[in-house]
Amino acid sequence: MTTTWKNIETWIDAHVEQMVELQRLLTAIPAIAPESGGDGEAKKCRALKKWLAKAGIKDIVHYDAPDSRVRGGVRPNLVATIPGRKKDAVWIIAHTDVVPEGERKLWTGDPWKLRRDGSKLIGRGVEDNQQAIVSGAFAALSFLKTHTVPERTIKLLFAADEEVGSAMGMHYLLEHHNLFSRDDLIVVPDSGVEDGRAIEVAEKNMFWFKFTVKGKQTHASHPDQGVNAFLAGSALALVLHGMRNVFHQRDKLFSPPWSTFEPTKKEANVPNVNTIPGEDVFYLDCRILPRYSLDQVRDQVARRAAQIEAQYGVRITAEELQANESPPTKAEAPVVRALADAVKRVYGVNTKPVGIGGGTVAAPLRAKGYDAAVWCRIKHCAHQPDEYCLVENLVGDTKVFARIMLGQENAKMD
Ligand SMILES: [Zn+2]
Secondary structure, X not given: OOHHHHHHHHHHHOOHHHHHXXXXXXXXXXXXXXXXXXXXXXXXXXXXXXXHHHHOOOEEEEOOEEOOOOXXXXXXXXXXXXXXXXXXXXXXXXXXXXXXXXXXXXXXXXXXXXXXXXXXXXXXXHHHHHHHHHHHHHHHHHHHHOOOOOOEEEEEEEEOOOOOOOOOOHHHHHHHOOOOOOOOEEEEOOOOEOOXXXXXXXXXXXXXXXXXXXXXXXXXXXXXXXXXXHHXXXXXXXXXXXXXXXXXXXXXXXXXXXXXXXEEEEOOOOOOOOEEOOEEEEEEEEEEOOOOOHHHHHHHHHHHHHXXXXXXXXXXXXXXXXXXXXXXXXXXXXXXXXXHHHHHHHHOOOOEEEEEOXXXXXXXXXXXXXXXXXXXXXXXXXXXXXXXXXXXXXXXXXXXXXXXXXXXXXXXXX
8 A cells, every 4th residue: 555545545534524514514505406496506505615615625616507596596516626747637526406305204303404323424415415525525635635646637516406407507517618528537426336336337318208188178978079188198108108119129237228118297187087188298207228319219209199199189299308318438438447446445346337227417428428437335315314324435435536536657656
């Protein structure tokens, strides 16, 4: 073990309580999207910025997306930089927003007040995605505080709006700013497995549809005088689900290894039993293996809708709510190799590349040609009541990111 790494590791091990305190600070400020009834990330972001500045990080830049729905009118994206020997960067990307608490009575305490139970930290947001905020921040600080110059420039991105699609976060940044370079190592600690063995390199293409089926409302005793939109909608849901027989190929990289086409949300139609509904609205969530293009799916959806229109005498409109297509990051990409090496050194486990059903901010990055890898060690309790993160994962992940930041050359120099 080199002395440089030893210094960094010792500093990290000595600052566990400070990590817990940063978790406490962040948990106390709900950052919820306006779509979910919240006021955005501004307040939480201000507190985080103040904390980072006080800890000694000088270079912090705002890339705010305008949004008139929230107080202050912006959704903040923050980039903190610590210069390295090279201009090429290593990015740790975390999102500052959280989902609402959900049903309060399922929590055993206040979701917005951090509780510690042994090595568990409990509170909304502690895992998704504050574990990444905190481990990224402390990995960066371990260099500042030990006066170690990292090989690559360290970039911490704290992004907004991940939970409802990243329009004000990653999509905004990719469209309006030129932050990334093809030679950067981009790590997104927003999905993973308990033992840290999985490095996510691919996400299924994601397609969300809203279908509105229009028929003719009438009395239920005379279906012949109307057109039952619910019946036609049900038939449509079945034929759309049947697309799995067309897009049937399998890919073992993913779990499950096939494409999925699931009718999900259903809007209420008529309030009473004895009326035939004239309108029916439902939603379809599709997760498609990257080998199939969204255009191929679009084409199938149009054909199947036309078939139901003809068969039932209804009119169908299909609205695309989300359409994300991204190529996989290669298993031998530098970011994957760097992660695999760091995880092996810190946690002592061998990693393997995997694909997931989606979706993280790695997908829009990959769609723009940047290699990104998604990794962290987590307990999979995001969005649940009594969400928690383990202190040892907080510390271990910090070391993994620090190891990547240190780089191969620095490690060799000692
Ligand atoms: Zn997340």
